[in-house]
Amino acid sequence: MATYDVIVVGGGVGGCIAAALLSKLGRRVILLEKYPQLGGRVHPVDYQGYTLDLGAHLIEDTGSGICRIYEFLGKKIEVGAVSDALPVFADGKWKHIGEVFRGNKSTFKSVIKELVSSDYSEFDGYDHLPLRAWLLERNADQGTIDFFEFLAALEQITDQWFDHSASENLYVRKMHYEEKGMAGYSFWPKGGYENLFNQLKEAIEENSGEVRTETEVSQVLVEDGKVLGVVARPAKRDVVNEYSYGEVLEASVVISNLPVWSVLNIIPQGALPSWYVDIIRSVASEKNKACWIGIYAGSEEPIIAKSEKELCAWIETPRTGLPGFSFTVSNYDDSVAPDGKHLFVCGFSCKAEEIRDKAWLRNMFHNIEADLEDMFPSFKRTLWRKKHTVLEPAFGLQGKPGVVGRFRPDFVAPNVDGLYFVSDTFRGRGIGIDKVSRTALSCVERIQGEKIPFFDKTWRY
Numbered sequence: 001m002a003t004y005d006v007i008v009v010g011g012g013v014g015g016c017i018a019a020a021l022l023s024k025l026g027r028r029v030i031l032l033e034k035y036p037q038l039g040g041r042v043h044p045v046d047y048q049g050y051t052l053d054l055g056a057h058l059i060e061d062t063g064s065g066i067c068r069i070y071e072f073l074g075k076k077i078e079v080g081a082v083s084d085a086l087p088v089f090a091d092g093k094w095k096h097i098g099e100v101f102r103g104n105k106s107t108f109k110s111v112i113k114e115l116v117s118s119d120y121s122e123f124d125g126y127d128h129l130p131l132r133a134w135l136l137e138r139n140a141d142q143g144t145i146d147f148f149e150f151l152a153a154l155e156q157i158t159d160q161w162f163d164h165s166a167s168e169n170l171y172v173r174k175m176h177y178e179e180k181g182m183a184g185y186s187f188w189p190k191g192g193y194e195n196l197f198n199q200l201k202e203a204i205e206e207n208s209g210e211v212r213t214e215t216e217v218s219q220v221l222v223e224d225g226k227v228l229g230v231v232a233r234p235a236k237r238d239v240v241n242e243y244s245y246g247e248v249l250e251a252s253v254v255i256s257n258l259p260v261w262s263v264l265n266i267i268p269q270g271a272l273p274s275w276y277v278d279i280i281r282s283v284a285s286e287k288n289k290a291c292w293i294g295i296y297a298g299s300e301e302p303i304i305a306k307s308e309k310e311l312c313a314w315i316e317t318p319r320t321g322l323p324g325f326s327f328t329v330s331n332y333d334d335s336v337a338p339d340g341k342h343l344f345v346c347g348f349s350c351k352a353e354e355i356r357d358k359a360w361l362r363n364m365f366h367n368i369e370a371d372l373e374d375m376f377p378s379f380k381r382t383l384w385r386k387k388h389t390v391l392e393p394a395f396g397l398q399g400k401p402g403v404v405g406r407f408r409p410d411f412v413a414p415n416v417d418g419l420y421f422v423s424d425t426f427r428g429r430g431i432g433i434d435k436v437s438r439t440a441l442s443c444v445e446r447i448q449g450e451k452i453p454f455f456d457k458t459w460r461y
């Protein structure tokens, strides 16, 4: 029976980072991933010479998160193109963000000053609170409120003001203002996303760790409140109804990278306390999923509003009434499209139940295409269009009060020694890729029993 110090189940961002950090720290690690490639929701797909990515678009790390973790591993995320403008479609035309949200300058400055000077730990106290409540307590004017809420709708994939959590939004704004001096910062990693996962695999293997793809974990083994290991089997079956118990791999520490929607499938019933299972089930409710519907398109000319490296946004478009974003990916990285061609992507936030309504979906895609043609004249001349829904998998969880931060299931399993959960749907802060990277770091430090001094300036739990 093979024995390891740590078994990591799942090779998404969180699983790979946890495995790479623990290997670097001298633990004997094996990472098990059911698909042939690492990456999870970050998954580049070739289509007619273009590279579409299932999940990842831009990384929102100002330097202290995932980028710093790569440095510790002796690897590098090279910041490629950075978004340099946020044009907003409002009243039938594209406007500079400052034209749309005109807050009182001194109020705005005092809110930012308070934000930057506050400690990240204070935000834990606002996990239950809507962002608007926090801003009103500071006497913020309507323009300032509208600006903060606009960014909240974009980043947390929530469009109702009462669904914008104060803690998540304040955390991201503080990080962006403090580390980069701007409201929003996002970049494309040079060399694309495949390069990021190749580097993590290298980091694991250089430090005597093992990566096994096409291997599915069917069960985490727990006995007398202690983790014993996992049962793993080949993900591919020769016959669809084939039965294979699989192989037992032993370890006293198991980290699950599975999201709340599927994690309970691999944990034996009764191993976790019922209150903790209830938190997982409640957070996993479909009404908390961050969803959108969108279109990838190939074109001869970039589909932009004002400038190449912009990230376009809208509070609602005339026919859909939905908020959303778009950008020309090939302006950030020309290798994602054939020479002389462009790749465009956009997303319109909506509810999971709307995506499940076939009539709504058909009608909405019709409206989206008509709106995009009005908003971007070059959209009329696309070479191809690919519609997609972001539901299974979803982007993640919405950043709603009561569904963020300390309301999420902790990454340390209660009542089971050696069991940990690293996923963007468990405890963490921030956005997508960067959020789960920081959760992985927090979890690794908890396993090690100490903070790693290299990350002194990195916020994490």
Ligand SMILES: Cc1cc2nc3c(=O)[nH]c(=O)nc-3n(C[C@H](O)[C@H](O)[C@H](O)COP(=O)(O)OP(=O)(O)OC[C@H]3O[C@@H](n4cnc5c(N)ncnc54)[C@H](O)[C@@H]3O)c2cc1C
Pocket: 009, 010, 011, 012, 013, 014, 015, 032, 033, 034, 035, 038, 039, 040, 041, 042, 054, 055, 056, 057, 058, 059, 060, 215, 216, 217, 218, 257, 258, 259, 262, 266, 390, 393, 394, 395, 396, 422, 423, 424, 425, 431, 432, 433, 434, 436
């Ligand atoms: C359309 C879309 C756009 C996005 N855009 C952005 C963006 O621009 N910026 C950003 O920061 N984030 C973005 N995200 C979010 C980001 O992709 C996720 O936050 C991040 O990838 C989550 O990583 P994770 O490690 O938590 O989980 P996952 O990526 O879900 O990884 C879980 C892994 O576990 C594996 N697994 C599951 N079950 C088993 C099993 N039984 N045995 C073995 N392996 C198993 C899965 O195959 C998977 O590899 C986007 C997501 C989507 C869907």
